Each structure stands twice: as structure tokens, then as C-alpha cells.
Amino acid sequence: MWMLLPEAVAAKLLRAFRKPLSSLWSSLVLWFFWLRAAVWLAGSDSRRPPRPARGTPQGSTGDDGEGSDQPTTPSSVNYHFTRQCNYKCGFCFHTAKTSFVLPLDEAKRGLRLLQEAGMEKINFSGGEPFIHDRGEYLGQLVRFCKEELHLSSVSIVSNGSLIRERWFKTYGEYLDILAISCDSFDEQINVLIGRGQGKKNHVENLQKLRAWCRDYRVAFKINSVINRFNVDEDMREQIKALNPVRWKVFQCLLIEGENSGPDALREAERFVISEEEFEEFLDRHKEVSCLVPESNQKMKDSYLILDEYMRFLNCRNGRKDPSKSILDVGVEEAIKFSGFDEKMFLKRGGKYVWSKADLKLDW
Numbered sequence: 001m002w003m004l005l006p007e008a009v010a011a012k013l014l015r016a017f018r019k020p021l022s023s024l025w026s027s028l029v030l031w032f033f034w035l036r037a038a039v040w041l042a043g044s045d046s047r048r049p050p051r052p053a054r055g056t057p058q059g060s061t062g063d064d065g066e067g068s069d070q071p072t073t074p075s076s077v078n079y080h081f082t083r084q085c086n087y088k089c090g091f092c093f094h095t096a097k098t099s100f101v102l103p104l105d106e107a108k109r110g111l112r113l114l115q116e117a118g119m120e121k122i123n124f125s126g127g128e129p130f131i132h133d134r135g136e137y138l139g140q141l142v143r144f145c146k147e148e149l150h151l152s153s154v155s156i157v158s159n160g161s162l163i164r165e166r167w168f169k170t171y172g173e174y175l176d177i178l179a180i181s182c183d184s185f186d187e188q189i190n191v192l193i194g195r196g197q198g199k200k201n202h203v204e205n206l207q208k209l210r211a212w213c214r215d216y217r218v219a220f221k222i223n224s225v226i227n228r229f230n231v232d233e234d235m236r237e238q239i240k241a242l243n244p245v246r247w248k249v250f251q252c253l254l255i256e257g258e259n260s261g262p263d264a265l266r267e268a269e270r271f272v273i274s275e276e277e278f279e280e281f282l283d284r285h286k287e288v289s290c291l292v293p294e295s296n297q298k299m300k301d302s303y304l305i306l307d308e309y310m311r312f313l314n315c316r317n318g319r320k321d322p323s324k325s326i327l328d329v330g331v332e333e334a335i336k337f338s339g340f341d342e343k344m345f346l347k348r349g350g351k352y353v354w355s356k357a358d359l360k361l362d363w
Helices: 002-018 021-047 104-116 132-147 165-174 187-193 202-215 236-242 275-284 331-337 342-347
Strands: 076-080 121-125 153-158 177-181 219-226 246-251 291-294 311-314 321-325
Touching: 104 132, 104 331, 121 132, 132 153, 132 165, 165 202, 177 202, 187 202, 202 219, 202 236, 219 236, 246 275, 311 331, 321 331
Parallel strands: 076 121, 121 153, 153 177, 177 219, 219 246, 246 291
Antiparallel strands: 311 321
């Protein structure tokens, strides 16, 4: 439109000089202010930054996260420091593709970097986190995060089979939440899923762990993956009796290269259920006050996941694409490639009362 400016100026000048001399001066004054405003508007328009493309969030240039104006704060991080596990759950989406575990000092260095970047909560997972060094490695990290990093919350997700009471005696005071994976209260279904381990009874062990959490003042949580084998089960009575602070209920999720596809160590297709079946399970258990449902849509991009090399894993495309390690490039650079959706994280209730000091539990 500013290419028409000379023509507009000429027209105004012509109209001005056609007027009587008595009004010429006032016309020229008005013309002067109009011209100055027009030139200013043209200059400000050229300086205005281009709008982002439709569908691209403000502060982002695309799916890979590059170009973000504001760095993502890793307030809650899930650190899968080992892929090794003593169970063989058929739907597992973080399988034993490597046996690597970072040296303890390097793991602590990475955790300090995360804390300096704004981490408030750390969740240790696997694989099975108690399998490495019989839980001693894990215990050292738990104590470090509480005593030295002063994190608001330190939690663990475990299948519970390798936890011993002596671990609680040594490290229980530093742990806020222990989440135990339990997909069924029917031991035969647990065996079908892959949670069977010889003569050990997964459900009986769960009861013992619940008592230890109470004795050593650790908040108790249960995680369940709803799949083809347990989707029709009614768990209301057992969950209410155990009274966890949270019962996380996940929909079975396919991840290429982990539990789906030619390079996967698991074949989880036979465990998959539909959205409708998942909703029916949730509806059956809606009276359970501690229920926290998580569909596949909520899960895939609302978690900050670190693998055994301390790389963020981007799950947006149905697989786990790793960033560079935070130990090499720092948190701010690596997190750009995490695929993390902070809005979905908040929408699914990712931020909650996660410190046992604030939970005010009746021990």
C-alpha cells in the first residue's frame, strides 16, 4: 500500500494550492502532520517481526523445539537410569536395549545441572531401578537429591520385587513417594502380563511394601497399565484397601523400537485396547478418589524423560528420538528437542502436592 504514497501526497498538495491564500497555511500544517504520521506508520510496519506460521506456538519454530524464546523449565523429570529389569512385561515401553548405567559421579553432575535449570521433582525409574547394585546406586542418588540438591520431591517407580526393608531403613527418610507397578490383583493375570517371578506373589509383595511405606513414612502410590488382559477387572475394593496417595492408570501405549516394530524387544500389539475400552474401565472406577487417568494422548508428550545417557527422549512421533546428552550440551540446549508440551503436562495434573512434608498423611 505504501507504493501509492507519492500519488496521495500530490493529490493533497493540489487541493491545498487550490484554496484561498488565507487558508493555505492551515492546510499546509495539516498536510505536514499527515505526511509525518504516514511515514512513521510505514517504518513501524517494516520493523514488525513476521507472525509465526499457523499452528506453530509462539516462541517456537516447529516440532523440534528450536528457536524457542523462553527455555523450558524442567520442573519434573523422569530419569530412567537403567533399562535392565527382572520382569518381562509384554507391553513395556522402555526395554533392555542396553545395560549401560552412568558412573555415580556423572549421574550426580547431571542431576545438579537439572536442579540449576529449575528441577523441583525427580522420579527414578527403569527398567527396574533397584536392580543395579542391589538398590545402593539408587539410594545414593535419592539421598543426594534430598540432602544436597534440596529437591521438593524425590520419587521412584518400581515393580517392588527387589526392595528390602533395610533399604527403607537407610534411605527411606529421603524418599517422598514410592510408586509400585501393579496391573492386576489376580496373580494369574500378572503372570500372563509378565510380572510373574517364580514362587513370589506380586500381590502379596505389594501388601508388604504398603506396610513398609507406612512404617518409614514414604507416600505410597500405585501405577497400573490397562491392557487386553486386565481391562475387564474391577479393582475398586483392593485399591481402596491399600489407600495410595495416587493411583495412576495408564492406557497401554505402543512405542516404535521399544514394544512395536521389527527392532523392538517386545510385541505389545496384543495388549492394546481402544479408547472406548479405556474409558469404560475409568467409568467403572470413577468412585475411587485417588484415581489419576492418563490416556495415550496425554502421555506421549507431557513427560520429560531422560534415558541412561541423560538424553531427553522425544515421543511425539510414536518412537523415542533422543536429544544430545545434558552432560555434553547442557539442559537448555538438550531440552529443545524433548518434544515436551508443558500445557499438556499441567492439564494432566503433572504438578500436584508431591512432597511428603506437604501431604500431611496420617502415618
